[in-house]
Amino acid sequence: MRRGYLFLFVVISALQLLSAGDSPVVHHVQGFVGGSAHLFCVLERTYDVLKKVNGLYFQKTARDGTETFINGFYTREVKVLPEYKNRTIINKEDLSMEMSELSLADEGEYTCIPFVSGEPRNQTKFHLTVTANYSVPIITVQGCGSGPASHNCVIECSSSGGFPLSNVTWSAVGNEMSSLLRDEGEPVFMQDNRSHLWNVSHTVTLNCSQELKITCSVGGVMSPAVTVCLPARTRDMIVPIIACAVLLLVSIAISVIVICTRCRRTQTSAEHSTDAELVYLK
Template sequence: MPVVTYCSLLCGFMCQNSPLQPNNTTQEEVQAEVGGHVRLPSRHRIQGKVTFMYMQKSSSSIFVNGHYDEKHVQPDETFRNRTKVDPHRPPAWVDLWDVRVTDEGAYDCILRDEAKQTKMLTLYLKVTANYSAPAVTVSYSNESDGGRGLEVTCSSSGGYPNVRVEWIFQPQAAGAHWTETNESSVQDPITMLYTVSTSIFINCSQPLKIRCTVGGAVSQQEEVCNTSGPVPDDRMVITAAVITAILFILVMIIMVKKEKACPTIDTPDVEAGADQFELQTLT
């Protein structure tokens, strides 16, 4: 079975047929997740068998897949081994597996039936990827606001498209009580997925319960600004305990050395001397 390239397929078809009519064009949006499967349909009322089907990426004219009578067509390398055509079931469609961020965009699909009617569909594939559960870290300040301020950071990764971090306070915190100090968004050059992170500084005036959301993913709840004040750092507690132990040992050593340096008093000799003094006094 001969292999037809996508260039010769489209050129040959267009040469044999009249230009497409605007009233034959329809639009549709399809959604898919990264790594998943999606069906790209051509929803037309085709009369009888589809004799020609051609789907391409609109922006780059890359041939996705198609069908031309009994001839075998070869998809572009970008979509090879990831697509399959089924033009015989209404509506005709192209199955796409292992969806990637780079697959997002507009697609053109041209169809022709046995009655030699030609129709065109433009559809848009929207690609998404779920962000990981956001991680929240809290850093207490020992300088600002007398130690009553703190910095909260929310970060999440592996998502698409790029989104901002949203904060949820209970009770609701006024904007004057917190400010955004840092925001970053990094896109992986290979997977095209995003890692986002945002930090805010909270001026503690009341106890708060705080969460953050990233593209629908919600973090665990954190309790901050407790009236008992910031929780001391474990390293500080350990350091203070070690210093206290060292000081105690030094004091004990000094006391032992002082006791060894002082002369001891022989109690029996003193008592004997006192007895002799009393005898001399009596005589």
């Protein structure tokens, strides 16, 4: 196994020397955490060229310039590192590599190197960007008081599991959000130590001069609209309406129980009468 890795190190080092001074076009590829990405090597697709392809290397360039072999094939066996062995697939027909189960660590610069008759041909450069969609933001109404504080409404928007870092953006349906803000707290950003994904939250205080429908978005993902700053009359009517609905349901339940009980009693009386008539006939 050491010989296999040593062979790859020698080949990669030689390729670095061959590519010195070249500035090929960089192909940008987008991937998502947990998803997959396809890297297609650019090569003249003539029959004469393709039938002479006897090798293909995909490698990643670290920030310090070091190269890491990812996967490929050659006239002799090549060794694939354990972290790539079960989640990279080489397609010899279209000279491509599929990388699955992407994580943020996979983001970076990649190079595809085809070998034609044992000689390296034009390289293809890729920049793989890995992102993660934020969860649908949730708006929590922390307090829309009554009395002296009735014109203040404190709400929070929170979202999680996203990358890269993104701010919370507020909007009010049919209104200018900036004119409604009474106070604005500092956004809170928390990054998971293992996944490196971000959790974001932001709390604001609204000036409740009218009924409002508020939404928030994080990383392009928008929350459902939430109605806040209900008029005092509307707030006062909510409790009686709920109470009436509960009383109605209780009354219906009691009526059903009474009717069922009466039906059972009537049925029992009928059965006793029938038994008495039979005894009399005997």
